[in-house]
Structure formats: C-alpha cells, structure tokens
Amino acid sequence: MPLTWLILFLFALAALGFIAGRVRAVNSAGGDVRELHSLPNYYGWNVALTALVPALAVLVVWLFVQPLMIERSVSGMIPEELIPEGSQRSLVMSDVRRVAHGLDMAVRQGALSEDDASDIRAGFTDLRGRLADVGVALGSDVRPEVLSAAQRYRQLNATGTLWQSIIVAALALGGLTLAYTRTHKGFRARNVVERAILALLILAASIAVLTTLGIVLSMLFETRNFFGLHSWSDFFFGTTWAPNFRGDSELSILPLLWGTLYISFIALAVAVPVGLFAAIYLSEYASAALRSFAKPLLEILAGIPTIVYGMFALLTVGPMLVNFFGRGPDGVLGVDWMSGATSVLTAGVVMGIMLIPFVSSLSDDIINSVPQSLRDGSYGLGATQSETVRQVVLPAALPGIVGAVLLAASRAIGETMIVVMGAGAIAKFSLNPLESMTTITTRIVSQLTGDTDFASPETLVAFALGLTLFVLTLGLNILALYIVRKYREQYE
Amino acid sequence: MKDMSQIANAVETGTNKISARDVNVFYGDSQAIKGVDVEISNNTVTAFIGPSGCGKSTFLRCLNRMNDTIDICRVTGTIRLDGEDIYDKRVDPVQLRAKVGMVFQKPNPFPKSIYDNVAYGPRIHGLARSKSDLDEVVERALRRGAIWNEVKDRLYAPGTGLSGGQQQRLCIARAVATEPEVLLMDEPCSALDPIATAQVEELIDELRENFAVVIVTHSMQQAARVSQNTAFFHLGELVEYGETGQIFTNPQDPRTESYITGRIG
Numbered sequence A: 001m002p003l004t005w006l007i008l009f010l011f012a013l014a015a016l017g018f019i020a021g022r023v024r025a026v027n028s029a030g031g032d033v034r035e036l037h038s039l040p041n042y043y044g045w046n047v048a049l050t051a052l053v054p055a056l057a058v059l060v061v062w063l064f065v066q067p068l069m070i071e072r073s074v075s076g077m078i079p080e081e082l083i084p085e086g087s088q089r090s091l092v093m094s095d096v097r098r099v100a101h102g103l104d105m106a107v108r109q110g111a112l113s114e115d116d117a118s119d120i121r122a123g124f125t126d127l128r129g130r131l132a133d134v135g136v137a138l139g140s141d142v143r144p145e146v147l148s149a150a151q152r153y154r155q156l157n158a159t160g161t162l163w164q165s166i167i168v169a170a171l172a173l174g175g176l177t178l179a180y181t182r183t184h185k186g187f188r189a190r191n192v193v194e195r196a197i198l199a200l201l202i203l204a205a206s207i208a209v210l211t212t213l214g215i216v217l218s219m220l221f222e223t224r225n226f227f228g229l230h231s232w233s234d235f236f237f238g239t240t241w242a243p244n245f246r247g248d249s250e251l252s253i254l255p256l257l258w259g260t261l262y263i264s265f266i267a268l269a270v271a272v273p274v275g276l277f278a279a280i281y282l283s284e285y286a287s288a289a290l291r292s293f294a295k296p297l298l299e300i301l302a303g304i305p306t307i308v309y310g311m312f313a314l315l316t317v318g319p320m321l322v323n324f325f326g327r328g329p330d331g332v333l334g335v336d337w338m339s340g341a342t343s344v345l346t347a348g349v350v351m352g353i354m355l356i357p358f359v360s361s362l363s364d365d366i367i368n369s370v371p372q373s374l375r376d377g378s379y380g381l382g383a384t385q386s387e388t389v390r391q392v393v394l395p396a397a398l399p400g401i402v403g404a405v406l407l408a409a410s411r412a413i414g415e416t417m418i419v420v421m422g423a424g425a426i427a428k429f430s431l432n433p434l435e436s437m438t439t440i441t442t443r444i445v446s447q448l449t450g451d452t453d454f455a456s457p458e459t460l461v462a463f464a465l466g467l468t469l470f471v472l473t474l475g476l477n478i479l480a481l482y483i484v485r486k487y488r489e490q491y492e
Numbered sequence B: 001m002k003d004m005s006q007i008a009n010a011v012e013t014g015t016n017k018i019s020a021r022d023v024n025v026f027y028g029d030s031q032a033i034k035g036v037d038v039e040i041s042n043n044t045v046t047a048f049i050g051p052s053g054c055g056k057s058t059f060l061r062c063l064n065r066m067n068d069t070i071d072i073c074r075v076t077g078t079i080r081l082d083g084e085d086i087y088d089k090r091v092d093p094v095q096l097r098a099k100v101g102m103v104f105q106k107p108n109p110f111p112k113s114i115y116d117n118v119a120y121g122p123r124i125h126g127l128a129r130s131k132s133d134l135d136e137v138v139e140r141a142l143r144r145g146a147i148w149n150e151v152k153d154r155l156y157a158p159g160t161g162l163s164g165g166q167q168q169r170l171c172i173a174r175a176v177a178t179e180p181e182v183l184l185m186d187e188p189c190s191a192l193d194p195i196a197t198a199q200v201e202e203l204i205d206e207l208r209e210n211f212a213v214v215i216v217t218h219s220m221q222q223a224a225r226v227s228q229n230t231a232f233f234h235l236g237e238l239v240e241y242g243e244t245g246q247i248f249t250n251p252q253d254p255r256t257e258s259y260i261t262g263r264i265g
Ligand SMILES: Nc1ncnc2c1ncn2[C@@H]1O[C@H](COP(=O)(O)OP(=O)(O)OP(=O)(O)O)[C@@H](O)[C@H]1O
Pocket: B027, B032, B050, B051, B052, B053, B054, B055, B056, B057, B058, B059, B070
C-alpha cells in the first residue's frame, strides 16, 4: 500500500525534524537553554509541524481530487451508443471501475503480468473467466471499449499516485529544510506553535459546523428533487398518506404530523408532571444522602437505549393496555375498544417514561439555581415548604421549566424507535388514542428501507419529511434555548 | 467616641420578650455559639455587634429557628418566647416564624409584583378578609416601610425592578405586613446608601413602638444611633450585654473596649 508508506514516511520525517530542530536550537544557544526565545521543544514542534502539515493538507486534497479528475477523463472514452437503453453513464463507469479493480487483483495474484494487463484485448482471452478466478465477478462479458477504458483508468491512477507521492514527499522535505534552517535561538517558535494549535481548534470546530451544513444541504437538494416530482401542495395540504410504488401516490405530511403531535402530546402529559414532581422532591425535600444516590439513578434511566423502550412498549405496555381496553368481556373493563397492542397510547406512555429523567434532571438543575435567599425569605415569613415551592420557587423557575419542556417536546417529535415498535403504521386523522397511528419518523424509516429507487417520489419524500422534522425541532430548540438563557440572566 | 452625643434617647424598658439560656450552636463538629444568655425586651431595639464570623447571624437565626433549614446545624439550650420554649416539640416552626419575622442582609424580593410581595405573608396566614382589606394591609405595610410614596403608582410592577435600597425597604414592609411580634434584621443596611440607611434607621425606631427589634450591624454608629441595648459577641461567646450607652461609654470587658475603639475586628 503506497499510501500507508507515504504517511509513515511523513510521520517519520516529522519525528526526525522534531529531534533535529530541538538539537539545532539548543546548539545555537551554545547549550544554554535560557538563551532561547522559546523552550527547546517548541523548536522541535515547529520543524515537525512545518514538515508535516502542508504535506498532509496537499495529500488530503489530492485524495479527493484525483478520482474526480480520472473519472471525468475516462468517462469521455465511453461512446454514447454503448450506454444501454434506460441505463446511465454512471452504471457503465462502475463497470469500468470493476474491471480495473479486477485487473489489479489479477496482477497482484500473479494471474496476469503487468504487461498483459495493459495489453490484452477482450476478444482474444476469456477475461471474464480470468477475473472470476481472482474473485471479481462481472455481470456480462467485457466489451472492448470498457476494457480499454479500464486500462486507461489503471494507467491514470498509477501515474497520479506516483506524482502524489513525489509531490507530497518533496513538500515535506522542503518544509523540514525551511524550518530547520530558520531555527535559531532568536526564532519565535513558541508563537508558531500557538498558531498551529489555534488552527487545529478552528479546524475541529469547522468540521462540526460544516458537517451540519452538509447534512442540511444534502437534505435540501433531495427535497428539491422530490418537489420536482411531486406537487408541494399535496405534500403540505393534502389529507392522505398513501404511497404506492407503482406511481400516483398521495404523499401528504398532515396525517403523519397529526400522529407525531398526538403521540408527543401524550408523552409530555406523562413526562412533565411526573418528571417535575420528581425534580421538586429531589431538590427541595430529599436529604442529601438520598439525592446523591437517586439523581445518578435517574440519569442512568436516561441512558437506556430507546430500542429497549420500544421492546417494552411492544411486549409489556401494549398487551397490558389491550388487557384493559380490549378483548371484550374477557378484558378487565369488559370493553372492546382496542384491537392490537400498537396504539397512540402505547407509544405515548412509553415515550413519556423515556422522557421522565430528561425532564426531571433539567428541571432539577433549574430549581436548584433559584437562589436560596428567596426560599429563606419565604420561610422567614412563616411559609411552609410546599407554599414556598408553589408560590416562590416554581414561579421563579417557570421560564426555565418551560424551556425544559420544549426541549423534551423536540425529543418526543424526533423519537423513532419507540414509535416504530409501539405506534403502528396507519396514517390517519383520529382522536381515539387506542387506535394505531403513525408518525413522520416511522414513515421515513419505512420509505428508505427495503428496495428503494432514488428517482421515485415515494423514496424522496423521506427527505422532505426529514427536512420538515428538522425545521420543526430546530425551531423548538431555538425557542427553548432562548427562554432558558433569558431565565439564566435573571439571576446573574 | 465622638458619636456619644447621638446615642439614642433614654431607654423605656419593655417587658421581657425573649430569653435565651445557655444556647450552644454546632455546625457539624464545630461550635459557632458557646453558652449564650440573652434577654430581649419588648419595644426595644437590641443590637448585636462583633467581628465577622463571631456568630451574630447564627444566633439571630436561632431566634426564629431558621437554622432548621440547615441540615448540619444543631442547637442546644433553651430559648423562650413569652415564656414558651420555641425548641419544644409541640412548637410549629412555621407558626413561630410568622411571629418572629426576619429581614435579610441582601434584599431578596420575590420575582412577583410589589403588591404580591407584600401580600405574600398576609395571604398565607389569612390575615385579610377581603380584597379591600388586603389592599389596606399592603398600603399600611408599605407606608411603615417608608416606601409607599415611591411605589404607589406601580404596585403591580415587579419587585425585582426596584433599586437595592428600595428592595430592602420592600423586604422590611413585607416582613412588617405579617404582623410579627419580633423583627430580626441581619445587617439590613449593608446594601444601602446613607440616605436609604437613614430612612431605614428612622423606620426601625418607629417599629419599636409595636415590636421587639433585633438588629445585627457592623456599624458602631448605627448601633449607637438606633439601639437601646447592645450585645457584643466575640468568637461565639457573648462577651458583654447591656444598655447601649453603657457599652459605648463604659465597657466592662477589655475586648469590648478594643472592638469599639477599632483595635480588634
Ligand atoms: N451554614 C453553615 N455551615 C457551616 N458553618 C457555618 C455556616 N454558617 C456559619 N457558619 C460558621 O459559623 C460561624 C459564625 O458564622 P456567622 O455567619 O454567624 O457569623 P457572623 O457573625 O454573622 O459574621 P458576619 O458579620 O461576617 O456576617 C463562622 O465561623 C462560620 O464559618
């Protein structure tokens, strides 16, 4: 693997540069470290980084650009008539890559010599059979144009890689020499290292930001494709969700949004009172000993994977609810309102349980940040503990708690596993919490799993759904953060 | 001392309101108050003075059992209010605090309107029969807090929006509105400018007509100006207790003398 060797070479060079730079700096000060502008290690780092960083940067860019360039130049070699009816150039190109890869394998395993690989003609030899021998299966016989394109592809790749190694190595050596000659006791190596660290931190931060941006952009792009194939008015204002892979589907988000909001509402109706009361107990009443053990316990609850909650919904809560509300005369209540284990109530209740620790630990932090002096003031007027909590602590903490609830709501809206397993798959408008319904997230899962065709609106709708969900939760999060921050300022 | 001329008017000795016997307070293992005996009279302002950390606040908080809210705090000895032991099991600390009100060092208005701040105590204890009754209670308290004129046009604005000195007078009004019998004040003027301080001092002197007032202060002048009795604390002990004029002009204990002349502190 030449790339691995190249990288190893770069790091070896950097290590060498580190030692050399250090030694040179110390020597330039005549062995007296106090004479140096910076500590000796900074000189070492300076040389190592100057050798390594530009070379690595060029290498990374090269690795991205080379395949694109080669692809473009080779793809011009495929004549238009070679592309079968209803297929695409990119499919033929993937054949080319496969053959090129097969030739590489064959050469490496000794089935072909290097010269043979560049010279053979598809007609003479049974190339398909030979490649199959080395483990590369091809769908059809290799056509001469594809074979020559593949050979060109290999050749370009080989030259590219060669130049890549030469240029990168040269850059590294150049950087090393430059930094080494500049190393002198007056050189401000410390400042150079400081800048390098700053650059590293900026790089990390921008990777995080750019990834988010990339995700959003790719969703936007696919969503635009979707709206090219399907009317946006049906998506936003239609009333039916009925995907049909033979085409002519009705893909409206509204029934899904209704299911999502209904389930989230039930989840919050469970999580907010329980979580809030738990937080009040823990922060106002519980002894320090109890708190120190109950709080981490609650936080462990928050770490349970949602798939486990999903199983809990499907296997425990759902059947239990059926036992109450279903099964006619055999059931607990003797009614037959519920036919299956999956329902809005099942998913909502379990999601609520999942959100309890989330709500309680956020509220607990907020309640704790209400200043003790307010409680003292209330006790000093002869108020009881619960009067103090109701009339002073909670009103003071209210904005923060609203923020916490909004954060919980945005988690509920985006939650997937519990609704996949507990809510069912029927998209409809209904107020009955004992019926199955479906949500935006479950539909995204089902539209993207299985056989998918990324040119059909039935698949692409997933991106439009995802983007809507993203905008919805982003809005909620921003609102929540705004409220929480505003609240924090109040007690600065 | 040059302030001797300002020493408050002659003491009209009230009846005994609070008597503390052999009070010890512990925070965990460390003892903050050591065997303190004190008598606090009705219609009198009693000042607690002493260097920082000597236990003035701690002792003050014993008088209305605010120390109960601190887990590690333990109180021994007896404290009687009108002859009844306030640390007795049958005494409800919540009821006690309604009778023994407290104003804190830092103004701590609730994040509610000015009106609701003052109405808080009366509402909890059911002191007003009707809305107009409550309005009257609130107005009277604000007047006694010497802040009525400044807030009468914005009773429904948040109490946290007032200036520091106004907030402190609001807190005093809030404490007065509950109609306590004793008012404990822990450095009530430490956040105030001289004008607001003068107002509060005047207020304290008026409050004396209806309450027993106990005030902690770091200002000798203030103690001399507003109090009739003074207690000097040092390292958790009550070193000297007596008439304010007596303490400032003719201290019995050398520690008191060095403190009021500024040699320890
Ligand atoms: N909550 C507490 N926990 C532990 N120790 C405390 C606590 N409160 C006070 N103490 C200790 O008790 C002693 C007396 O404190 P206190 O607050 O009563 O002093 P103070 O006389 O009011 O001082 P200052 O004039 O600075 O307000 C101090 O040594 C202090 O460290």
